Amino acid sequence: MKRLITTAFVAIGLLITNACNAPSTPQGSTEESSTELDKTTGQAFVEDDVSNPNILQIAVKSEDHSTLVAAVQAADLENALVNAGPLMVFAPVNAAFDKLPEGTVETLLKPENKGDLANILKFHVTPGNYSVDLIKKFKKLGQANDQSVPVEVKGEDVYVGGAKIIASVKASNGIIHVVDAVMLPPSE
Amino acid sequence: MKKASILMIIGAALILGLFAFPMWNIQLGAPQYPEPLGIDIYINGLKGQSEFDLQNIDGLNHYIGMKTLPKPEDMWEFTVFPMVTIAMSLLGIIIGLVAIFRNASPNWFLFWFLLMSLFGVLGIYDFSQWLVDYGTDLDPNAIMKLVNPDGSPMQYNPPLFGHKKLLNFDAYSYPKVGGILLWLGMMCTLVAFWLGRKSSRNKAQ
């Protein structure tokens, strides 16, 4: 066991070192690069291990949301999830992604589908911070992709866009509602 | 000869410019005065280059014990010089008119020029005496008493002409419009003399 841990550390260490050693931009082309967005700047990358964790930090640590986190990273949406918000994220568990037709996730994760993926992910985000009880007061919620998602109350359960809220976790910048299904944006 | 006489009249009249424009200017510049403090010297008194410059120069000078800058009533020069200037201008104009109508000798032009030059030299001598007095006759109870490296008390008289470094100040002393008009006017009379002599010689031939 101990050996395993050591190996894991070394492996991760190597990985990180490699990532960090990405070749720096040559002097001559600085002008051009200055207009590109750097993927590793922004609030998501501010070092802070003291404050309460934000939505992204919680998601990263949750085993049940590894698919979601991978998707967020593929869509470059990390910075959107650490903002002052408040943000409400409907976070489908890994099993929810598994329920999608085979190959859907793989297709979405391809770089050329980044826009579609971002649209779906933003459909899971509401600007606001509402407990399940407060959500019941809405008939629909306005999502970050500018579409609306219906809210239904069936007995004790609250369904948002057909996905059932199965748990809720408070974050420093909003709230995560864990849902059992992926919410697909209505086609316009 | 007529041309020369008119030039004589113009020259003599130009020195009246001393009443409209300052003849001399002394500027004091320092890092904390990006717009230098300046004194405009008029024939009849001193004026700040900007409105409150005299007051501010006096304010600075009191540290080293200099007298405050003179008001017109403090110096006889500011009464006498204007009278001399008017008298000389009138004299020059009369000489010019006489030359036109009575054919006076162009030597009178030279006489006027020499007389004016004499007054000029006396005026400059007087001015330099005043600068020395102003810069050296210091209040023995001055707040700051500075000495030269050789131990003699430091003197603060600005230059008669050109640039001089006074402590952290750069002092500049140059003629201004009035002074230039005076010089131009005198040059006119000199040219008038030369022209007049040429034409009277031509006539004589």
Added chain:
Amino acid sequence: MKNFKIGAAVCVSLMIGACGNQGNSDANSSKGALNSNIAEKVYIAPGERDEQYAFLSGGYSGNLTVYGLPSGRMFKEIPVFSQFPTSGYGYSEETKPMLNTSFGFIPWDDLHHPDISQTNGELDGRWIFVNGNNTPRIARISLSTFETEEIIEIPNSAGNHSSSFITENTEYVVAGTRFSVPVPQRDMPINEYKSNFKGALTFIDVEPEHGHMDIKFQLLMPGFNYDLSRPGRDKSHGWFFFSTYNTEEASSLLEVNASQNDKDFIAAVNWQKIEEFVNNGGGTMMPAQYAHNVYDESTHTATSDMMEDVLTVDPSEVPGAIYLLPTPKSPHGCDVDPTGQYIIGSGKLSADITVHSFDKMLAAIDGEQFDGEAYGIPILKFEEVMAGVVKSGGLGPLHTEFDGKGNAYTTFFISSEVVKWELGSWEVVDRQPTYYSVGHLMIPGGNSRKPHGKYLVAMNKITKDRYLPTGPEMEHSAQVYDISGEKMQLLYDFPTHGEPHYAAGCDADLLVNNSKKIYRLDENKHPYAISNPSDARVERDGNEVHIYMSTIRSHFTPDNIEGIKVGDKVYFHITNHEQDFDVPHGFSIIGQGTSEILVMPGQTKTSLWEPKRVGVWPFYCTDFCSALHQEMQGYVRVSPADSNLELSWSLGE
């Protein structure tokens, strides 16, 4: 095993953190200040001066700060709504009346939106207007003295937020209420808000020569929240546009209850029509209490008058003057482009920006394309007034400014970026991240017919790691972008003071030559001024003692004063006899219960001192005025209350 997993996860996230930081410094070296051609764009060599002025609101500091662009150097903090010990504003006897209100002396406010006066829709650089949000007030600041000259309180208003924006000839400065309230105020149940509360939109007349303000009329609108506003300009001159939210008229838990309607409104107000109505005797005078405070530059003294009534107008009295334009998702920013054609509503909970067309609005009014009404005010059909939608790809649009070249720049709070888009095609041209969570942005003149568009300043709400840490509380951060090219270029970060809510800016040339250097002593009409040190004296009137004192480098006249008694109220009236640029003298005395005062050349200021103890107490100059500054001091002898010692004063005896 579980422990291991958590450990590894933490480890990974920490590592990512570390890597992110490394990435950050990499990023800095490739696109930050180390890039020499960027450095040259913001570098102002010693002795050189900036190209433009920027006036950043101080938010909860209550004051306005003056910066240079592109350097981001702060030049001055102008006290407006807050007491300011640095100059004695709000502490000196002359300036205390500036902070008077109908609630008494209020030493603070939340200063929001600066706007520079305009003529023909272009900045004219005479005054800058700002609003106090909390105890509703509008202030006017002179751009020749850079001092607050006038403050007028706004009655019937609360949360004075859609303010202080001016019409294009500075005819009016407009103040809209964010919180609707009972008008007039009365004791009533909060839950009867709906249809009982009113939102006052106040039009304050600005007298063209001196800028003096006077409330012309108040429009009593339905009880929505009026968030931000802008004047029509050029073709839409004569109209004013206000964004609204909480058209649900909720009084509690607004984050839920004011987010129910898909669309709120932008209210379009034809103020020229209402002005005409009022000039013909329309409107209702209503009792109201509000303070009007004016600082007189010649007496160096402010006076405060309490006003007693205000002219109100009910929208139903002026049909055809007000229309509502449906706008999605609780619009925050309400911005009008330089041509006056487009009115931009930024739905703050949305990804998109809605743009209304002024021409379409007029046509819709003509064609009576109404979609119902609210409290008698016609609601125009959304499709009939909408010019376009900017599909931004960002989240949380707040504010928009313009470069005068057909482009608009909108800040996105949630996605933390500035997006440049083209007016007319509604296409996104460029986007740049901000650090972090940008609120307002400002392009000098970007709120006029003629933007001086070269730089863009983004005012961010969150600073985090941008500067060396200073504990939990940090100044907000601003970023300067060069917008002269097709793509925006981040040039520089600089910390700001308080919380900047909006800013105003202009070319330096507009102000430099009008900036006053000194006050003329021979024009000083302060009742306690002395024009000559020989007039210095001390006078007693009961237990009030007035000291007529002058200063010049490097002494006070007089500097020895005797005959003061415990329990006296001692007024030091200090006239600075310097007539030299940038030579103020300060005054402070031990146990002074207010603040020091800083007296500018030619000015008179008064500090009240109430000696509590017998003794000989020193006073001194607080501003290092000269090489003999340390010698610039004096003594006051304080005798027991029953002492018979006569007043005496001297200098150098």
